[in-house]
Amino acid sequence: MIEIKLQQEPIDIASANALTGTEQDGALVTFIGRARNKSKGKQVSYLEYEIYEEMARSELEKIARDASEKWTITDCVIVHRYGRVNIGEASIIICVSSPHRDESFQAARFIIDTIKKTVPIWKKEFYSDGSQWISDRS
Amino acid sequence: MLITIRPFASAKDALGFDRKEINVKEESTVSDVLATLLMESPELNTLRENLLFALNSTYCQTDTVLHAGDILAIFPPVSGG
Numbered sequence: 001m002i003e004i005k006l007q008q009e010p011i012d013i014a015s016a017n018a019l020t021g022t023e024q025d026g027a028l029v030t031f032i033g034r035a036r037n038k039s040k041g042k043q044v045s046y047l048e049y050e051i052y053e054e055m056a057r058s059e060l061e062k063i064a065r066d067a068s069e070k071w072t073i074t075d076c077v078i079v080h081r082y083g084r085v086n087i088g089e090a091s092i093i094i095c096v097s098s099p100h101r102d103e104s105f106q107a108a109r110f111i112i113d114t115i116k117k118t119v120p121i122w123k124k125e126f127y128s129d130g131s132q133w134i135s136d137r138s
Numbered sequence: 139m140l141i142t143i144r145p146f147a148s149a150k151d152a153l154g155f156d157r158k159e160i161n162v163k164e165e166s167t168v169s170d171v172l173a174t175l176l177m178e179s180p181e182l183n184t185l186r187e188n189l190l191f192a193l194n195s196t197y198c199q200t201d202t203v204l205h206a207g208d209i210l211a212i213f214p215p216v217s218g219g
Contacts, residue, residue, distance in 0.1 A: 049218065050146055050147050052146055052211055056218075080218060112219060117216070119219075120146065120192065120211070120216055121217070121218025135148065135214040135216075
């Protein structure tokens with residue numbers, strides 16, 4: 001099962017985990033990306049994500065399908081936020097389940113790394129004295 | 139023919155709109171449209187080398203030929219996650 005959600009509201013981590021996995025799965029790997037308070041020495045107040053929704057959805061589905069072809073995984077749930085994300089909040093969650101742990105670890109790593117390269121979502125950092133688009137894949 | 143331009147993030151800031159229908163010649167390529175946009179909005183020049191393009195929600199190259207009704211997205215390298 002592949003499920004993709006793009007939303008403004010905070011991510012319910014427990015629900016995303018609960019959606020993922022079946023009785024055949026011995027492993028569930030969850031990656032959570034969070035908004036940090038520092039970036040290149042600057043204090044970050046909050047983030048805003050802009051999204052090209054139609055394309056982001058199709059790119060995320062493609063990445064999840066690619067991961068399902070590369071590794072024996074059962075479920076893959078990806079939730080990405082857009083709009084304002086406060087420091088410490090999750091901007092993304094990736095939940096992957098599989099019968100054995102290796103597949104879920106590898107698939108989750110592949111999914112987040114590929115998202116950072118191809119999914120049309122952009123982060124803007126807000127500081128006390130201004131803001132800046134981030135485009136350096138950091 | 140009419141196509142729709144959808145810039146995002148810093149490209150949107152440089153162009154000053156988030157969606158616009160423009161009239162282009164038949165057989166125009168992404169490069170042709172970019173050249174027109176650069177003339178109208180020189181601010182886009184600083185982003186030019188890193189810009190990415192998507193035609194109807196799929197990544198495309200600058201030599202891709204456009205058709206009436208196409209949606210051409212223009213944006214800087216992505217930074218989601």
